[in-house]
Amino acid sequence: MxxxxxxxxxxxxxxxxxxxxxxxxxxxxxxxxxxxxxxxxxxxxxxxxxxxxxxxxxxxxxxxxxxxxxxxxxxxxxxxxxxxxxxxxxxxxxxxxxxxxxxxxxxxxxxxxxxxxxTSRNTYKITPEEREVLRSKKIGVIGLSVGQAIAQTLAMERVCGALHLADFDSIELSNMNRLNVGVQDIGLNKAILAARKIAELDPFLDVLCFTEGITEDNLEAFFLENGKIDILVEECDGIDVKISSRLKARSLGIPVVMDTNDRGMLDVERFDLEPERPIFHGSIDEGMDTAKLKGLTNEEKIVILGKIFDLSKISDRMKMSLGEMRKTINAWPQLASSVALGGAMVTDTCRRILLSEIHNSGRYYIDFNDLIK
Structure with a gap:
């Protein structure tokens, strides 16, 4: 050189x-x-x-x-x-x-x-004035499996002008039942792949990748680098990160949106409007030592996830799947149709939060088994 x-x-x-x-x-x-x-x-x-x-x-x-x-x-x-x-x-x-x-x-x-x-075919479902508002917004996505569909839909609809993407994991063949990837992408970091797909859709969107996932060392940067994110979309598997990221979001007054990929369940936590709101709607003890939550077995995770998600409300097929963990399956089952639905639900919710159209926290279900019989 x-x-x-x-x-x-x-x-x-x-x-x-x-x-x-x-x-x-x-x-x-x-x-x-x-x-x-x-x-x-x-x-x-x-x-x-x-x-x-x-x-x-x-x-x-x-x-x-x-x-x-x-x-x-x-x-x-x-x-x-x-x-x-x-x-x-x-x-x-x-x-x-x-x-x-x-x-x-x-x-x-x-x-x-x-x-x-x-974005011309968005008008007037998104007005030109709203488009300019959204261009100034930044969304952080943790977990780029389900989160890939969300990040892609956020970018496609241009709900923001910048994205922070965090995931330490890489593409595996078994991911391809639900991720929009090709066989040539096996082994590539999920955040990088999502960022590349976004760049090929819209190179002017500002994307920053955290390829080590969320750690104690980069948590601050994920939320604040080049300006504070406006919404956290949390889609990761690690319970420690689920908790630590919410605590950080609450301390910064950032709303959290999460899709759980079962029964169309969507969580909204408006820490921007409710700074004292307990995380996960008060379902768990916030004083848990997150360091001890790393590396839990699936059986140990289920105990905590049962409190967070209320196992009595999960689908019958998910209940059956949980009973087969470490017997006939080794990972949480997810379907492409549910992932696509999550991308739509989270994108729509984020857009309406950023445009001050909705103001509530809560847990919501769009369950096709209930809606279509």
């Missing part, structure tokens, strides 16, 4: 030399001379680079929402596209985005136009 290399050159060289744990794309605005030079360097270095340039298609779509009342059906959009381009050519307009993990270079509208077009 040259001694006079710029910070961006150094970042490019670092990504090119070690893309394995990278989850953030690189941006090149080639109307800028430095970016043009860096993009040329990228193109010369990555021999099997895959280029995707559909900027004209995006511009055609974009002028339809910008000139809705002026552009008649069947009318040539070229004059309106020229107006949007201004002094740029199609080649220099917008931004080129490089995804190191797939070696794909994609030509996109730049952030403001991209967000406006990508």
């Amino acid at each position: 040259e001694k006079n290399a710029t910070a961006r050159e150094s970042a490019l060289l670092q990504v090119l030399s070690d893309p394995g744990k990278t989850y953030r794309p690189l941006f090149f605005r080639v109307y800028n001379q430095e970016d043009q030079k860096l993009l040329q360097q990228l193109q010369q270095t990555v021999k099997d680079l895959e280029v995707h340039d559909q900027i004209l298609s995006q511009l055609h779509e974009y002028v339809k929402i910008c000139y809705l009342t002026k552009l008649n059906t069947g009318e040539d959009p070229a004059p309106f596209i020229a107006e949007v381009l201004g002094t740029h050519t199609p080649e220099t307009y917008g931004v080129w985005v490089y995804y190191p993990w797939s070696k794909k270079l994609v030509h996109l509208l730049d952030e403001e136009a991209f967000v406006a077009l990508r």
Whole structure:
């Protein structure tokens, strides 16, 4: 590396030399001379680079929402596209985005136009004014199994402008009954994979990964780095983290939302509005030593989880499954349909909390066995 290399050159060289744990794309605005030079360097270095340039298609779509009342059906959009381009050519307009993990270079509208077009079909279920409010919000997700569907749906609907994702675990083949992953992803950290999928959907969302999961050393950073998160979505397996993260959220006045993947059960704890509210609706002793909760056996976990979730209210099939733990199955059963439902429920709830549409804490069920018979 040259001694006079710029910070961006150094970042490019670092990504090119070690893309394995990278989850953030690189941006090149080639109307800028430095970016043009860096993009040329990228193109010369990555021999099997895959280029995707559909900027004209995006511009055609974009002028339809910008000139809705002026552009008649069947009318040539070229004059309106020229107006949007201004002094740029199609080649220099917008931004080129490089995804190191797939070696794909994609030509996109730049952030403001991209967000406006990508979310245009949300309007007016989410108004333009609400969209801007949500862009300023940050959501933290702990646990990227069920949490992957939630993070992806939050990003798809653009309920926030930034995400913190935490998970120490990696993709296994048995995860693929419910996670939207491919066989080539086995062994990849779950948080990194979720971040990559989000970047491929919307590279302008700001995502920060905590690939060691939540620990005593990074708990503060997860909640506060680059500004406090506005909602905690907790979807992890560790009871110690379930408790410690809620205690931290309560101390910071951050609401917690959790989907439990059985009977469509959703928990909402509004620590932002109820700073003295007991965690888990008062179902457990908050004075438990969380350090002693690490590494519990499934049998030991069930005792505590029984208090948290009220085993009398879980589904009959889940009750049967718990009785088979360590006999015929070795992990909690989960279904893709339930995970997808959780993504929808949590996203909708988070959006309405952030827009001050709901204010209550509580436990709620959307149980298809009760609703559809």
